[in-house]
Amino acid sequence: MKIKDILVEIRALAPEDGQSAWDNCGVQVAGTLTEADKVAVCLEPTPAMVGACLDWGAGAVVTHHPLYMKPVSLGTPGRVLDVARRVMADGAWLYAAHTSLDVRPGGPAFWLGSELGLRGTQILEKAHTRCPVEASFYLDEPVSRATADIWARRASIHSVSQSGTGEVRVVCDEADWPAVAEAIVFAVGSRPVFYLRTLFAPCDAVGFGEVGDLPEPMDFDAFSALLDRLLPAHARGYWTVSGPQPERVARVGYCGGSGSDLVTAAAKAGADVFITGDMKYHAAVEAGVCVLDVGHFSLEEEMMRRFAQELSGRLSGVEVRFFVGSDPFRVRVRQ
Template sequence: MKIKDILTIFRKLAPEGNQSSWDNSGVQVAGSTNATDKVAVTLEPTPAALARCLDWGAGAVLTHHPLYLKPKAPNAEGMYLDVLRTVIRSGSWLYAAHTSLDTRPGGPAFWLGGELGLTGTRLLEVEHGHTPVEASFYCAEPVSRQAADIWADHQGVHSVSQSRSGEVRVVCDEPQWPGLADKIEFSLGKRPLFYLRPLTAPVSEIGFGEAGELPEPLEFDAFMARLGGLIRRDALLVAGPRPERVRTVAYCGGSGADLIEQAARAGADVFITGDMKYHPAVETPVCVVDVGHFSLEEEMMRRFAKELDAALPDAEVRFFPGDDPFAVYAN
């Protein structure tokens, strides 16, 4: 399968335009290979994880965490330079789906809410909010079903229609419009005169974490037992006031300690996240369960690998488990 087609699927399932301004989602290392039939998925771009992926023969490796957030020179020994040497020598491509995946509505970053059966879900932190635009143009000939399907399949498109008079109307999220306009021009062989009209609703929001209600309230110990059955970790840390019963749950994968106030405002009885620090734990107004940075995101990538496998029929996709840097030490 051609690398350019694989990258297109990566970007469709984890839109780079949705990433945070400080992030570096996208191609980390441009490889020399043009095609591959093996795509590896793993959480962290460590030398050990990438060695496992490349030993398998992956021509493209997708990680969650980027190799770097800010450009850095490969002028010092260490993990960064080790990864560059290994990946460049292999000819493989390295790609990161970081906040571009974290914020995808209904994406694998929200797997815990689905497993808990949360209803009435709402984002804890909105990163971007977009209103759609309506684009209209005149086309003398009927638009073919094939062309209409290609346009409708473009990221962010809500509807495509054509009137008997030849007017074509497309409703699309504003950030995706330039790419769709180019696709329409390619299909028609010329660029039509577009009339754009911003719509006031609905607003499409993307962001981090969510809160929602359990199907039925649970006693706190029963809820923790339920959570323990979903989280692959030896120990869970609990801080803050423990509720007698849990009805509203908030969570954020990775490092979400700065969303405690948002979780409280959402009415959460329990907030599940990772990377809690001492003072926020002392001051938290809501019960916080620290499951570690690794656990929620490792499962997210496991599920994302299955999604990619279904989307890449001409390539084998394999998930390579990562290594939690923290372990419980028992005397």
Template sequence: MKIKDILAKIRQLAPEENQSVWDNSGVQVAGVEAESFRVAVCLEPTPQMVEQCLEWGASVVVTHHPLYMKPKPLSSEGMFLDVVRQVLSSGAWLYAAHTSLDTRPGGPAFWLGKALKLRDTRVLEVEHGRVPVEASFYGKDPITRETADVWANREGVHSVSQTASGEVRVVCDEDAWDGVAAAIEFSLGLRPTFYLRSLSAPSRPIGFGEVGVLPRRMGWEKFLKKLGEVTGRETFAVSGPEPEAVKTVAYCGGSGASLVARAAGAGADVFVTGDMKYHAAVEAGTCVIDAGHFSLEEEMMRLFAGELDGALDGVEVKFFKGSDPFRLCAAS
């Protein structure tokens, strides 16, 4: 498969336009290979991990964390330069799906909410929203129900309708319009004259974390046990007041210490995240569970590898397991 087509699929699943302004999602190192039949997926672009991926024969390596956040000179000794040398000498491509993946609505970054079966969910911190557009046009003949269903089932389409006068109206996300227009043109065998207008409210909030309610209220100890089962952890660092029972849960994978106040304001009984900071813990107005940066995002990338595997025909996708950089050591 051509690498440009592989990158297009990655960008479809982790839209670069959704990334935060401070981020560096996208191509980290542009290779010279034009085709690839093996794509490796992992959390961290460390020399050890990249070496495993390249030895397996990957021509595209997809990581979550970027190789760099700000441009660095190629005289910067250390992990950065080691990885650049590895990738360039192999001819492979290195790509990072960072906040572009973190913020994709319903994407693998929201796996914890699905595992806990949260309901009535909403984004915890909204970065921006996708504004829907309404497109209208007049067709020579009425559209059939089958054709309308084909258009309506496209990603980003909200509704398809036709008036008695023959006017067809399609409401879809703005960023999905080009694909929808192409599908309409293909179905009709011609490109009609479209009339477009933006609607007033964002239809899809794009952002970090989620808050929702459990199917049923759980006692504190029972909730901790359930969280341990879905994350694979036996211990957690907990700060803030422990609730007697848990009903509303907020979470954010990776480093979410800055969202504690938002979680409290959303009425969360607990906030699950990684990389909880000391002063944020001291000032926490709600119970915070530090489940570890690694455990939350390692699972996200495993799920992302599964998505890529299903989207890339004729390409083998392999997830490479990482290891938590933190470990427990006894002083005795």
């Protein structure tokens, strides 16, 4: 499969316009390969992990965390240089889907809420508001029902219509418009003149973290046992509790990765517990809600495993493999 088509599908699952201003999503290293039949997915772009992906034969490696947040000179020895050297030597591509994936509505970053069956969910921290675009263009011939159905089956397309004068109108998610445009060009055999306008409805807010209600309230110990079962095996039983512990849990907030900044938002949203990683001492002292710090790695490792499954379903003829990482924190038990 052509690399450019692989990138289209990755961006459809993690739209780059959703990333935070401070982030570095997208292509980290542009390779020389034009096609790939293997794509590797992992959490962290360490030299060892990227090396394992390339040894497997990956033509593209998709990570969650970027290779760098701020530009790093390739004259500086260290991790960035080591990864760049190896990727470039293989002609491979390195891509990061970081906050662009974190905020995708219904995406794998929200796997925990899905597994808990949370109802009436709402975003804890809004990052962007996405509104669709309407693209209009003219065709001399009517769009066939089969072609219109093919376009409409794309998840990002809301409607397809054609007037008696030949004007075709397609309403789709703004982030997916480049891919939709290419699909239209392929179907009609030429590139029409597109006229675009942003619509004000329906618009969706996207952002970080989520809060919602459990199907049935549970006592705290029962909820803790349920959470343990959902976490990766290495993290079960090795997480901390801070803030006021409730007797029962009915409303749950969570944010994968480093979500300690959302503790106050979770409390204001009425959460009985807030699940995240990277909780700090002073934040724990001042927490107005019970915080369960299950670790940065455990929530995001599972997210990327699910992302790999999503990507596999979109890349025809390409083998997608998730490479299991390792938590940089190790628990030492003294005998």
